[in-house]
Structure formats: structure tokens, C-alpha cells
Amino acid sequence: MTLSPSVPAEQRSLNGHLFHVSKTPDKLRHLINDIARAAKYISYAIKTTEAGLAGSVNMFGEEQVKLDVLSDRIIQEHLNENRLVATYACEEHDAVIELSPDAPYSVVFDPLDGSSLVDANLAIGSIFGIYEGKEIIGRTPREQVAALYVLYGPRTLFVYSTGSGVHEFLLNDVGEFIILREHLGIGDNAKNFSPGNLRGIDETDGYRDVVESWLKQQMTLRYSGCLVADVHHIFSKGQGIFTFPASKKYPNGKLRHAFECGPFAFLAEQAGGAASDGSQDIMDIPLTAVGQRCPLIIGSKNEVARICSLLTAV
Ligand code: F6P
Ligand code: MN
Numbered sequence: 001m002t003l004s005p006s007v008p009a010e011q012r013s014l015n016g017h018l019f020h021v022s023k024t025p026d027k028l029r030h031l032i033n034d035i036a037r038a039a040k041y042i043s044y045a046i047k048t049t050e051a052g053l054a055g056s057v058n059m060f061g062e063e064q065v066k067l068d069v070l071s072d073r074i075i076q077e078h079l080n081e082n083r084l085v086a087t088y089a090c091e092e093h094d095a096v097i098e099l100s101p102d103a104p105y106s107v108v109f110d111p112l113d114g115s116s117l118v119d120a121n122l123a124i125g126s127i128f129g130i131y132e133g134k135e136i137i138g139r140t141p142r143e144q145v146a147a148l149y150v151l152y153g154p155r156t157l158f159v160y161s162t163g164s165g166v167h168e169f170l171l172n173d174v175g176e177f178i179i180l181r182e183h184l185g186i187g188d189n190a191k192n193f194s195p196g197n198l199r200g201i202d203e204t205d206g207y208r209d210v211v212e213s214w215l216k217q218q219m220t221l222r223y224s225g226c227l228v229a230d231v232h233h234i235f236s237k238g239q240g241i242f243t244f245p246a247s248k249k250y251p252n253g254k255l256r257h258a259f260e261c262g263p264f265a266f267l268a269e270q271a272g273g274a275a276s277d278g279s280q281d282i283m284d285i286p287l288t289a290v291g292q293r294c295p296l297i298i299g300s301k302n303e304v305a306r307i308c309s310l311l312t313a314v
Contacts, residue, residue, distance in 0.1 A: 007179050014158060014169050014177035021182070022162045027104055028130065028145060031084045035107075035128055036158055036177055038078035039150040042071045042112070042126060043171060046152050051118040059094035059291055067118055068092065071111035071126065079107060086134035089258055089290045096136050096290060105145075106131045108259040114226025123153035125228025129263035137290075141262030142283040149263065151232050159184070159235065161270040166235065184235045186273030190303035192240040194223045194230045196296075197254065200247020206310040207245055213310070227255065231264050234299045235271060241299035245278065245311055253277070253295035258287050261294045274304040278311045 011020045015033055018024040024032065049067055056064045072092045079085045079099060086103040089096045091110045107130055114124040130146040131139055141147075148160035156171035157180070166184040169177035193214040201208050222233050222240065234240035246253045255261050265275035265282035275282040275298040285294065297307050 007182065012179045014160075014179075017167060017169075017179055018160075018162070022164050022167075024146075024162045027084055028162065030082060031105055031107075031130065032146060032148065032160060032162075034078045034082050034084075035075070035148065036150075038075045039126060039156070039158060040171065040175055041074045042067075042150070043152050043156045045070050045074065046118070046124070058092050060091075064092070065112075065115050065118055068112050068115045071115075075109060075111050075126070087136060089136050091256060091259060094290055098134075101134065103134075104132060106134055106136050108136060108262065110256065110259040113228045113260065114224075117224070117226055122224055122226060123151055123229040124226050125152060125232070126150045127228060127259055127263050129259060129266065136258065137287055140284055140286050141257075141265050144262065144266045147263035147266035149228050149232070149267070151228050153229065157232070159232065159267070161267050163270065166267055166271045168235070184271050185238055186234060186268060186271040186300055187239040188272075188300055188302045190219065190239050190241040190300040192220045192222045192233065192237060194221075194233065194240065194242040194299075196223070196227075196230075196242065196244035197247050197250065199249065200245060203247045204245045205312045207243075210243070210307050210310050227260055227264075231268075231298060234273070235267070239300050241303040241307065242296070243298075243307060244296045246295045250293065252293040255294060255296050257282075257285065257292040257294040258290060261296050261298075262287070264296075264298055268298050272301070273299055274301045276304055276308050278308050 010016045018029040083100045085099045087096050088107040110127040127149045129144045146162045151157045158169040158177045168180045170180045261282050268275045277295045
């Protein structure tokens with residue numbers, strides 16, 4: 001892992017890194033820069049917008065907070081401006097939306113993950129996956145050409161991969177994303193655990209055994225309730241495990257395959273980790289619908305494999 005002072009000056013900004021280090025094709029670089037620009041507006045909006053309900057629900061029947069709606073609009077506007085996006089799919093709409101039919105890319109995104117935590121002032125995030133071409137349904141996460149997330153916490157972080165490692169940037173005071181760490185890696189064994197959907201502990205075969213094994217090994221609990229923050233913890237510490245298995249309430253898990261599980265699976269693999277639904281690599285599970293849900297076990301490789309063998313019900 002390299003810290004920023006050793007990175008040559010022209011490679012320190014997000015754009016410089018995409019250009020010089022990741023050798024990202026120009027159009028994809030422009031698209032990622034536009035997403036980063038949208039993220040800066042969202043970061044600002046989180047600090048300045050009243051945190052209340054918007055009075056509407058998304059396609060999953062979940063109440064939208066004002067910031068959900070605003071973030072969704074900010075991203076749409078940025079994707080629309082550049083004529084690089086043929087279609088997009090996101091948490092707030094139930095169909096794939098067409099923008100510029102002949103454009104080179106399609107984007108899947110969760111505009112504001114963990115938004116119910118806004119009023120508690122906990123960290124929240126945005127998640128993006130980018131595909132070539134206009135089709136989203138029928139693709140697998142392995143076909144993504146880039147995946148990235150933004151974490152709005154005490155500091156705003158931007159973490160991306162275009163297929164050559166996972167790189168982390170910090171939003172500085174003048175509004176530039178500057179390199180923090182290159183080549184984030186996830187070690188094979190976990191010391192931290194992040195257990196989502198514990199309400200299903202007696203409904204999901206093996207989940208109680210999994211949790212008891214973590215407690216017996218005196219592993220460290222790190223769980224916030226925001227997927228982006230909880231999985232970023234794994235990237236940041238270089239080890240860990242996050243689980244959100246199925247349960248009665250969520251027979252296919254709660255997390256959305258297209259814009260939650262898929263992008264994180266791409267990033268985890270790039271960092272040397274793994275992501276599974278319990279029996280299959282998330283990277284190889286086709287997207288069948290915008291709202292498709294998927295159980296998620298993600299993080300350190302050996303721990304993902306161990307948990308999958310204990311969870312027999314998925
Ligand atoms: O987007 C779904 C999400 O908010 C994730 O960020 C988080 O991991 C999960 O839901 C938590 O779900 P619950 O609050 O139902 O346990
Ligand atoms: Mn979400």
C-alpha cells in the first residue's frame with residue numbers, strides 16, 4: 001500500500017490517477033469524473049439539507065428521505081449531461097431508464113445507501129457500477145468495467161476500481177478528490193465481523209453457528225447499518241467479513257443485486273477478497289430485474305468460504 005506523498009504529483013487527483021495510473025479510456029474517465037462531481041454535490045447536500053421524509057416511497061415500499069430524492073436527482077442530472085450514458089438503473093425506480101441510446105455506457109447506482117441513518121448523523125454512501133453498452137438486465141457483475149462508492153462520513157471518501165486494483169481518495173477543502181491509499185487489499189482471514197440481518201438468526205440455517213463462532217473466536221464487532229460504511233471498514237482495515245443472509249422477512253436477502261451486491265463484489269475481488277450469495281460467486285449471478293435481491297457474504301476469502309459452508313439455507 002502506497003501513501004500519497006510517494007505518489008507523483010500528476011497522479012494524485014482522481015482524474016490524474018484515472019489517466020496516468022489506471023490508464024482508463026477517456027470516455028470512462030469522463031464518466032467517473034462526472035460521478036465524482038455529483039458526489040461532491042451530494043456531500044454538500046447532506047450537510048445543508050433538512051433531514052426529513054420526502055413523503056414518497058421507492059419501488060420497495062421504503063419511505064424516501066428528502067436526501068434520497070435529492071441525491072437521485074443530482075446523479076441523474078450529471079449522468080444526463082455528458083451523453084456518455086445509454087441507460088441507468090437505480091434504487092429509486094423500478095425500470096431501466098434510457099438516457100442517450102447510442103452512448104457507450106450503462107450505470108447502476110444506489111444514490112444514498114443507509115439514508116435512514118441521516119438523522120442519527122451516522123455515515124452513509126453512494127454506490128455505482130458501470131457496464132459497457134446499453135443492456136443492464138442479463139449482464140453479470142463480472143462484466144462491469146468499473147465500480148466505485150462514495151462514503152460520506154466525518155470525511156468524504158471516493159473508492160474506485162477500473163479493473164486494476166482498488167484506490168481510495170479524500171475530498172479536500174477545495175473540492176478535489178486526492179489520493180489517500182492505492183491498491184487497498186483484503187487479507188484472507190478476518191478479525192472483524194459485521195453481521196447484518198441478525199433478526200433472521202433462527203430462521204437461517206447455520207447463521208446462529210456462524211455468529212457463535214465469531215464470538216467464540218473473540219472477533220471484533222464492527223456494524224453500523226450502512227452497507228457502504230460497513231464494507232468500507234473491511235477495505236480500510238484490510239480484513240473482515242460482512243453478512244446479510246436471507247430470512248423469513250427477506251427470503252432473498254435485502255440487498256439489491258444490481259447496485260449493492262454487484263459493485264461491491266467487483267471491488268472485493270479487485271482487492272483480493274470474495275463475495276458470495278452462500279453458494280455462488282456474486283460476480284457470476286446474472287441480473288434478472290432492477291429490484292432483484294441477493295444474500296451477501298463479502299470480505300476475507302477464507303472467512304467467506306467458511307461462512308458459506310455453515311449457511312446451508314441459501
Ligand atoms: O440499502 C440497504 C441497507 O440500508 C444497507 O445499507 C444496510 O446494510 C441494510 O439496509 C440494513 O438493513 P436493516 O436496517 O433492515 O437491518
Ligand atoms: Mn442501499
